[in-house]
Amino acid sequence: MVLGSASPARLRVLRAAGLDPRVIVSDVDEDAVLDTLHGAPPAEVVVALAGAKADAVVATILASDDHAIDTVVLTCDSMLLFDGELSGKPHTVDVARAQWRRMRGRSAELLTGHRVSRIRDSRVVGTAQASAATTIRFADIDDATVDAYAATGEPLAVAGAFTLDGLGGWFVEAIDGDPSSVIGIGLPTVRLLLADVGVDVTSLWR
Numbered sequence: 001m002v003l004g005s006a007s008p009a010r011l012r013v014l015r016a017a018g019l020d021p022r023v024i025v026s027d028v029d030e031d032a033v034l035d036t037l038h039g040a041p042p043a044e045v046v047v048a049l050a051g052a053k054a055d056a057v058v059a060t061i062l063a064s065d066d067h068a069i070d071t072v073v074l075t076c077d078s079m080l081l082f083d084g085e086l087s088g089k090p091h092t093v094d095v096a097r098a099q100w101r102r103m104r105g106r107s108a109e110l111l112t113g114h115r116v117s118r119i120r121d122s123r124v125v126g127t128a129q130a131s132a133a134t135t136i137r138f139a140d141i142d143d144a145t146v147d148a149y150a151a152t153g154e155p156l157a158v159a160g161a162f163t164l165d166g167l168g169g170w171f172v173e174a175i176d177g178d179p180s181s182v183i184g185i186g187l188p189t190v191r192l193l194l195a196d197v198g199v200d201v202t203s204l205w206r
């Protein structure tokens with residue numbers, strides 16, 4: 001399997017779940033793709049972004065001269081849907097603090113889009129895609145805690161400015177949905193997408 005993602009968290013989830021994928025990072029300009037998706041439903045946005053990453057990684061694989069490839073490429077994209085707005089990574093401390101001041105004490109949905117692309121005999125023989133949504137309830141933390149968390153830098157590089165499995169875990173009171181899709185790759189969703197392209201996930205276990 002090929003994981004088309006630079007996300008260390010996605011790789012960690014797959015390895016803990018028995019896979020040892022090769023990593024090929026796509027160089028997709030996500031903002032450029034987002035510009036073509038104004039008005040699209042949020043679930044379609046994250047699936048479209050995962051698809052754009054897949055197209056780039058598949059092109060890289062097909063450009064190689066290894067024609068005996070029989071593999072599956074998995075790509076994802078995660079964003080937070082809060083008050084009707086999709087947001088990705090904050091990138092700066094100020095944006096992370098503002099995000100937390102708005103969402104503390106409230107709930108939001110972490111959406112993850114997935115694309116599975118099966119390659120055999122140097123061509124794509126099957127694709128499947130789907131999104132997963134998990135509701136997150138955030139603790140009502142005070143300004144000093146928000147500032148301390150933002151200052152760690154952790155929330156800057158993750159969708160929605162929080163992690164479930166890191167420092168952010170102190171501030172996630174409850175979730176309703178698949179926990180792995182919050183971290184960045186929904187295992188139950190991917191299991192069904194792999195089946196759609198004729199791959200039994202148990203055959204991929206190390």
Ligand SMILES: Nc1nc2c(ncn2[C@@H]2O[C@H](COP(=O)(O)OP(=O)(O)OP(=O)(O)O)[C@@H](O)[C@H]2O)c(=O)[nH]1
Pocket residue numbers: 004005006007008009010025026053076077078079088089157158159162163164165166182183184
């Ligand atoms: N560890 C952890 N990471 C999270 C969590 N929520 C979101 N993320 C990460 O936030 C990032 C979302 O940004 P994306 O644009 O989907 O992915 P990326 O990190 O840019 O990597 P690419 O797949 O190469 O685009 C991913 O790396 C997710 O793994 C979480 O709860 N825990």
